[in-house]
Amino acid sequence: MRNRKIIMSEQDIPRKWYNIQPDLPRPLDPPLHPATNQPLGPDDLAPLFPMALIGQEVSQERWIDIPDEVLDIYSMWRPTPLYRAFGLEKELQTPAKIYYKYEGVSPAGSHKPNTAVAQAYYNKQENVKRISTETGAGQWGSALSFACQHFGIECMVYMVRISFEQKPYRKSMINAWGASVVPSPSNLTAAGRAILEKDPNSTGSLGIAISEAVEDAASREDTKYSLGSVLNHVVLHQTIIGLECQKQFEQTSDYPDVVIGCHGGGSNFAGLTFPFVKEKLDGKRNIKFVAAEPASCPSLTGGKYEYDFGDVAGLAPSVKMYTLGHDFVPEPIHAGGLRYHGASPLVSLLVHEGVIGAAAYDQLSIFKSAVMFARTEGIIPAPESSHAIHGAIVEALECKKTGEAKTILFGLSGHGHLDLAAYDAYLSGAIK
Numbered sequence: 051m052r053n054r055k056i057i058m059s060e061q062d063i064p065r066k067w068y069n070i071q072p073d074l075p076r077p078l079d080p081p082l083h084p085a086t087n088q089p090l091g092p093d094d095l096a097p098l099f100p101m102a103l104i105g106q107e108v109s110q111e112r113w114i115d116i117p118d119e120v121l122d123i124y125s126m127w128r129p130t131p132l133y134r135a136f137g138l139e140k141e142l143q144t145p146a147k148i149y150y151k152y153e154g155v156s157p158a159g160s161h162k163p164n165t166a167v168a169q170a171y172y173n174k175q176e177n178v179k180r181i182s183t184e185t186g187a188g189q190w191g192s193a194l195s196f197a198c199q200h201f202g203i204e205c206m207v208y209m210v211r212i213s214f215e216q217k218p219y220r221k222s223m224i225n226a227w228g229a230s231v232v233p234s235p236s237n238l239t240a241a242g243r244a245i246l247e248k249d250p251n252s253t254g255s256l257g258i259a260i261s262e263a264v265e266d267a268a269s270r271e272d273t274k275y276s277l278g279s280v281l282n283h284v285v286l287h288q289t290i291i292g293l294e295c296q297k298q299f300e301q302t303s304d305y306p307d308v309v310i311g312c313h314g315g316g317s318n319f320a321g322l323t324f325p326f327v328k329e330k331l332d333g334k335r336n337i338k339f340v341a342a343e344p345a346s347c348p349s350l351t352g353g354k355y356e357y358d359f360g361d362v363a364g365l366a367p368s369v370k371m372y373t374l375g376h377d378f379v380p381e382p383i384h385a386g387g388l389r390y391h392g393a394s395p396l397v398s399l400l401v402h403e404g405v406i407g408a409a410a411y412d413q414l415s416i417f418k419s420a421v422m423f424a425r426t427e428g429i430i431p432a433p434e435s436s437h438a439i440h441g442a443i444v445e446a447l448e449c450k451k452t453g454e455a456k457t458i459l460f461g462l463s464g465h466g467h468l469d470l471a472a473y474d475a476y477l478s479g480a481i482k
C-alpha cells in the first residue's frame with residue numbers, strides 16, 4: 051500500500067523555532083511610533099506586549115528554544131500530518147507530485163494556535179491577567195481563547211461585526227473556551243464610538259477591531275494586547291509548520307520545488323515557507339515560493355511597499371510593508387482571514403527583494419478549486435486555505451503542459467467546517 055500520510059513521532063517535534071532575521075538579504079526597516087514617527091523602542095511597546103515577545107520581535111538569534119510547556123500543549127495536535135494528494139493529482143492528470151501540510155487538526159481548526167499558545171505562555175510568565183485582541187472571521191479569537199484558558203488568563207475579543215453576525219459558531223467556540231467576545235465597532239472604546247457616531251450600521255473591519263483591542267490594552271494596567279499575524283514574533287512561532295515539514299520530507303525521496311501558502315497577514319505562509327527560504331538564501335536549493343492572496347485584497351501584488359499603520363485609527367505602530375492603505379476596506383469576501391490591508395514586514399521585504407513571489411486569485415476560482423479538493427481529498431478546506439490549493443493546481447496544470455514532474459508543497463491552513471454558508475453560496479451559484 052502506498053503512503054498517503056507522512057507522520058512523525060511526537061518525540062520528533064522540533065524544539066526550536068527558526069528566526070529568519072539574521073538571514074535576511076538586508077535588515078528590516080524599524081517600526082515607527084504612530085504619533086512621533088520616530089523608531090520604536092522597547093518601552094513604547096511595553097504597555098502592549100510582554101518583554102519576552104518584544105525581545106523576539108527584534109531578536110537576531112537564528113534559533114529560539116520552544117518552552118517545554120508550549121511543546122506540551124503543541125503535542126495535543128502536533129506534529130500535524132503531511133499528505134500526498136494522490137486524489138488531486140489523479141483528477142488533474144498531472145506529472146507533478148503534490149503534498150500538503152494540514153494545520154486544520156488543531157483544536158481551533160487552523161494554524162493559529164501555534165502562536166496563540168506561545169503568546170499566552172509568555173504573557174503568563176510576566177503575570178498578565180487579561181489579554182485583548184481582535185478577530186476577523188473568528189479563527190484568531192477562538193485560537194487565543196483556547197490558549198488563554200490553558201494558562202488561566204482572561205481573554206477579550208473584538209470581532210468584526212459582519213463576521214460576528216455571519217459566523218455565530220465562532221462566538222460559541224470563544225465562549226466555550228471561557229472568553230468574552232463583542233461585535234466591533236463596539237461602544238466600549240473611543241475608537242469604536244467614533245466609528246459608530248459616523249456610521250451606526252458599520253459592518254466593521256479588521257483595522258477598526260485592532261484599534262479597539264489596542265485601546266483596551268493601552269488603557270488598562272492588567273491587560274496586554276495580542277496580534278494573530280503580521281508581527282515578527284508571530285511568524286517566528288509559526289515556523290514550527292515548515293520545520294516539521296522538512297523532517298517529514300526526509301521520510302520521502304522528494305523535496306519541494308515549489309512551496310505555496312495563502313497570504314492574509316503572512317503568518318501561515320511565512321511559517322510554512324521560511325525554513326525552506328533559508329535553503330534558498332543559503333544557496334543550497336532553488337525553490338519557487340508563491341504567496342496566494344485574494345484578487346479583492348491584493349496587498350502583495352497590488353499594494354505599495356511603504357510605511358503604513360497596522361490599524362484604521364493610527365494607534366498601532368507604522369511599519370514598512372506592502373499595503374493597500376490603512377483605510378482600505380476590502381470587499382466582504384468569504385475568506386475573512388485574508389481581508390487585511392497590509393502584510394508581514396518580513397514577507398514584504400522578501401517579496402521586494404525578489405526571493406518570494408505572489409499571485410492573486412478571484413473568489414470564484416478558489417471555490418472551484420476548493421470543491422475539487424473536497425471531492426478528491428475529502429477535507430473541506432477553509433476559503434482562506436483554498437487560495438493555496440488553487441495556487442497548487444495552477445502549478446500542477448503548468449507541469450502537465452511542460453511534462454515536468456515537479457514536487458509541489460502547499461499549506462492547508464485550516465478546515466472549512468465553520469464556513470459552510472460560503473459553500474452553500476458557491477454551490478447555489480451566488481458567487482459570481
Ligand SMILES: *Cc1c(COP(=O)(O)O)cnc(C)c1O
Nearest residue numbers: 189279314315316317318387464
Ligand atoms: C487567519 C487565517 C489565515 C490568514 O492569516 P495568515 O496570517 O496570513 O496566515 C489563513 N488561513 C486560515 C485558516 C486562517 O484562519
